[in-house]
Amino acid sequence: MNLQYEIIRSARKSIGITVERDRRVVVRAPHQASDQSVSAAVASRRFWIWQKLRDPNKYPDPLPAKEYVTGETFLYLGQPYTLVLTDGNRGTLKLAGEQFEVTLVDRDRGKELFKAWYLGQARACLNPRIATLAAEMGIGYRRICVRELRYRWASCTPGGTLSFNWRIVQAPMIVVDYLIVHELAHVREPNHSPEFWNLVAVHAPSWASARDWLKQNGSWLEW
Ligand SMILES: [Zn+2]
Structure with missing residues (x-):
């Protein structure tokens, strides 16, 4: 891991390391701390930093902003599609x-x-899929809400309201299924207990690949 970090020196007494929401690693150090002691402090916490950097709830690496030009790629259900700007009057995206x-x-x-298009697709795709998986799992829910969520792909409340981020329809269907099963499983098992993961494994057999996909590619879904 080639770790980049920013050093902020101040009148503090010890070295502190934080991983910010945008994944910047910031090292706060006393004025008199040598570069060597700073890099030793970073080295001793490499594993902790590595874990933080992979936290899916953190903001992703800043991606180059979309420019909406011909040739740009957009994902839908895991497949890349190329954007083409066409002549004609104002219309809708298709x-x-x-x-x-x-x-x-x-x-x-x-x-x-694009947001409006994805939101429409997410509602059309998720609602029936949630109903099917909920029936298979024998788990009920009160309400489904598909919208923009900050920091999370999905969430659920103790009252049984499941919320899904519209961005997840950019991911392959195994990822969508995993996220649905994950939230439905929480209706029965609020914590990530062994019972919870058993339930997930039965109804989303590809859950581990789905989770890896999100860890590796999740940041591409945020733009
Ligand atoms: Zn969970």
Whole structure:
């Protein structure tokens, strides 16, 4: 791991390390601390830093912002599709074959069009899938809410309201299924207990690959 970090020196007495929401590693050190003692402190906490950097609830690495230009890639259910700007009047975004089409005049509201499109797809895709998996698991829920969530892919309340981030429909279906099963399992098992993971493993057999996919690619879903 080639670890980049920022050093902030101040009148403090000891060296402190934090991993910020945007995954910057910040080392706060006393004025008199040598560079060597700072790097030794970082080295001694490498594993802890590594774990923090992989926390899926952290903000991802800053990605280059989408520009909504021809050739840019957008994911849908794990497949990459190329954006093509087309001539014509203001219209809506559409997925045609291998590509997303947006009219040139709509380029300045590309983000808004994509978000609205994904939100619509997420609602259409998630609601029936949740109903199917809930029936298979014999677990009930009160309400489903598909919306923009900060920091999380999905969550559930003790009252049985399941919330899903619309961004998850960019991921492959095994990831979507895993996230649904994960939240449904929480209705019965609030903690990540062995019983919880047994339940997840039965109903989302690919849960481990799904979780790895999210760890490795999750940041690409945030834009
Ligand atoms: Zn959980």
